[in-house]
Amino acid sequence: MAERIFVFDTTLRDGEQSPGATMNIQEKVSMARQLETLGVDIIEAGFPAASQGDFEAVRAIAAAVGSAQVAGLCRAMPADIDRGWEAIKEAAYPRIHTFLATSDIHMKHKLRKTPEQVLEMADAAVRHAMRHTANVEFSAEDASRSDWGFLAKVCSVAVKAGATTLNIPDTVGYIQPHEYAELIAFLLKNVEGADKVVFSVHCHNDLGLAVANTLAAVRAGARQIEGTVLGIGERAGNVAIEEVVMAMHTRPDVYPYETNIKTEQIYPACRRLSQIIGQPIPPYKAIVGPNAFAHESGIHQDGVLKNRLTYEIMTPQSVGRSGTEMVIGKHSGSHAIKRKIEELGYSLDEQQLAVVFGAVKELADKKEQVFDEDVEALVLEKVYRRRDKYRLKDMSVFSATGGVPPHAAVVMEFVTPDGVETRRGSAFGEGPVDAIFKCIGRMVGMTPTLERYQVNAVTGGTDAQGAVTVRIADNGFKAVGRGTSEDVLVASAQAFITALNRLEKTKEEKRECPTL
Known part of the structure; x- marks a missing residue:
């Protein structure tokens, strides 16, 4: 053996x-x-x-x-x-x-x-x-x-x-x-x-x-x-x-x-x-990268079509890349979505399933196809990424090519010891994302340094969900936030708020354990 x-x-x-x-x-x-x-x-x-x-x-x-x-x-x-x-x-x-x-x-x-x-x-x-x-x-x-x-x-x-x-x-x-x-x-x-x-x-x-x-x-x-x-x-x-x-x-x-x-x-x-x-798998990553089993060269394509062993030393199926099927849409029922979530490896309770089901149906009304990656992104966003102190409730963004600067209006919920308080704010910026971040920053009373801002498409197509990752720093503390939405500006706001929540939590932990 x-x-x-x-x-x-x-x-x-x-x-x-x-x-x-x-x-x-x-x-x-x-x-x-x-x-x-x-x-x-x-x-x-x-x-x-x-x-x-x-x-x-x-x-x-x-x-x-x-x-x-x-x-x-x-x-x-x-x-x-x-x-x-x-x-x-x-x-x-x-x-x-x-x-x-x-x-x-x-x-x-x-x-x-x-x-x-x-x-x-x-x-x-x-x-x-x-x-x-x-x-x-x-x-x-x-x-x-x-x-x-x-x-x-x-x-x-x-x-x-x-x-x-x-x-x-x-x-x-x-x-x-x-x-x-x-x-x-x-x-x-x-x-x-x-x-x-x-x-x-x-x-x-x-x-x-x-x-x-x-x-x-x-x-x-x-x-x-x-x-x-x-x-x-x-x-x-x-x-x-x-x-x-x-x-x-x-x-x-x-x-x-x-x-x-x-x-x-x-x-x-x-x-x-x-x-x-919130980091995509690099295209040329061995074993699992998007290009790991892709063939563009005519000679390679011809060889693979005749026998995959000519240019592939392992099969996509051997590492779990058997391909995904689009089986979820606006007419899908809760049982189909529950099964899809279980196939993706998640175990959710009835309340969590209800939240994801509603989010999937809402997304299906906005885009032509809902892929496995879309469902998984919603599970992670709606179930595993809790908002602690700050929550995004609504937002509106204006941007034009003329002389009027981009403008953002944001409605947020603040969780306080006395309950949930709704606040509104607005700000101009150099661009729509800058306006959103300035507005949110003023509302929470912080102006952290933006060290990283990255946007990736969850799936292909012009209607793909956008996954935004931001990294911020404030007085020596750093935090990363991620957001996913079919609207990149909404995803940006979600990511920034998630990072702010994590920054607050990091500061609290430091106050609780000052020697660590």
């Missing part, structure tokens, strides 16, 4: 730390359930000690996930580890993941600790985690730039203290594939008790080598891979799980291993994440 490779997904932790990928609790739970459907073995739900919001999200994921292990990331500190355990203890299969830097540059400049002190901290951290659970993973941060001999000592200490998984991360995307393979082989030979633990690899993509490094490490003996859906993550991102899995799936002659991943769920998982974070 082929050897088993465990898949550790950190989309909800490392991936969510990347700019523009922030998710709220409902979105994280939705994504966690999709990851469970995908078949990942371990879901790293977050960093519980980072904020109260992160703690609540990890706890909610732990309660929602049934078959996958749920991991909480913790620094090698007792308070972090205890906080992490509180968040994951109700999971069916909880895991504490504690980390400590081991490279000279990190020990000297970040930790300001001696190697001897780091050895003591690693031992103490794992032993403390073992008080809560026997499922403990230890990560040697910046392992790829660490002294190999010292790294082996740290890993030996962690194993002796009780760790069952050792993660050897390429934290800054520095190592080369042949070096990584040699490092894993060295540790397997020199770590005391190496035969008792699973070696894991966590690769970043700063030099574009994350997939190559991960596969090289697997061939050398690593049996757990850590990565994210679509490769999202800090800086240049993490290894893309779908690329590693399909490389092994397509080339079993080179990689005689098996995973628990259901490859037909790869595209649905990538699409779900893309919808949640």
Whole structure:
């Protein structure tokens, strides 16, 4: 039988730390359930000690996930580890993941600790985690730039203290594939008790080598891979799980291993994440990009028509891209829409279904065709993106080519301790979007800096829904907001208000936890 490779997904932790990928609790739970459907073995739900919001999200994921292990990331500190355990203890299969830097540059400049002190901290951290659970993973941060001999000592200490998984991360995307393979082989030979633990690899993509490094490490003996859906993550991102899995799936002659991943769920998982974070899948993205199975060259088209194997090494169906059918329209009933939502992987209660049903019917009156992507966008917008303090009720925008500047009039609802208060405002701007943002900003009493404004079509056609993503900053705080509507200006207002709500929540969390 082929050897088993465990898949550790950190989309909800490392991936969510990347700019523009922030998710709220409902979105994280939705994504966690999709990851469970995908078949990942371990879901790293977050960093519980980072904020109260992160703690609540990890706890909610732990309660929602049934078959996958749920991991909480913790620094090698007792308070972090205890906080992490509180968040994951109700999971069916909880895991504490504690980390400590081991490279000279990190020990000297970040930790300001001696190697001897780091050895003591690693031992103490794992032993403390073992008080809560026997499922403990230890990560040697910046392992790829660490002294190999010292790294082996740290890993030996962690194993002796009780760790069952050792993660050897390429934290800054520095190592080369042949070096990584040699490092894993060295540790397997020199770590005391190496035969008792699973070696894991966590690769970043700063030099574009994350997939190559991960596969090289697997061939050398690593049996757990850590990565994210679509490769999202800090800086240049993490290894893309779908690329590693399909490389092994397509080339079993080179990689005689098996995973628990259901490859037909790869595209649905990538699409779900893309919808949640409001970032489209790049056209040339391997495995799942819009062009991954597209052929324009006449020679290629001719070959594919005769035999797909001439230019395709995998089928679209193998990764879940079987094509979508337009079966939803203005005459569709609630049962058809409910079934479509379930096919897309969402489980909604009757009240949520009623909200989405009304939104689908309203959209169907405005555009000729309603696609799967439209339905999914409405589910995410109406169910998983709650408006906290500010809500858009109505708006009107004027724009012309003459000398009259664009003008926006907005009606908003403000949730206060005494109830819901309706307010109205108006403003001129350099353009219609600028006028909307100025008007809303004045109404809420904030003038944040707009760092990013992006518009994407959810589907094709001139009647497609527009998905708008904005990133704003105010006094050192940043937030991302997304909005979806067949009217791009409405989507822009929704995105800006969502970002303002998140900015308010971030400030509140900082006031509640000033030391974090």
